[in-house]
Amino acid sequence: MSHLNIVLFPDPILKMKAEPVKIIDKEIKELIAEMTKMLYKKPAGGYAAPQFGILKRIIVVDDSYGKDPTRQFRMVNPEIIWASEEEVSMAEGCMSIPWGRVEVMRPEKVKIRYLNENGKICETDIEEDYMGRCLQHEIDHLDGILSLDHATKIRREMFIKKINRRRELGKSFDD
């Protein structure tokens, strides 16, 4: 499989709902491997397949940015099956929406059910707020929801204005 390219806001694919994976075949396993490589090649707390223009329900997350292999999750068809009532606010970045972070309120703890690469149903309790944050952010991507969609209207408009301004100035996303 050729290498993956990150789809950038406002590409309409980022607003689309991803399809559940029916069979974890060789192609899906390769995609998961490629996505995992991207976690460290273009460091991020996580990636969802739609960020590469692939509408499949797959996410990869590592809240240690490669420092601790036990912190890596690769999930197929993940679902949040429980969320704490306590919510916390945190500034979220997104590789599909560079140039700034958006403050987002989310449940502090979550429980997630997913399939691992061998098709086994797994459940995991996420106690740490940053890992919970990464997972919720990536699962949102599977439903076409961006961190920007959680921000207040004023913040969202300001943010979009800032992005457009940079685009007018002809700045690339790497500046």
Ligand SMILES: [Zn+2]
């Ligand atoms: Zn994102």
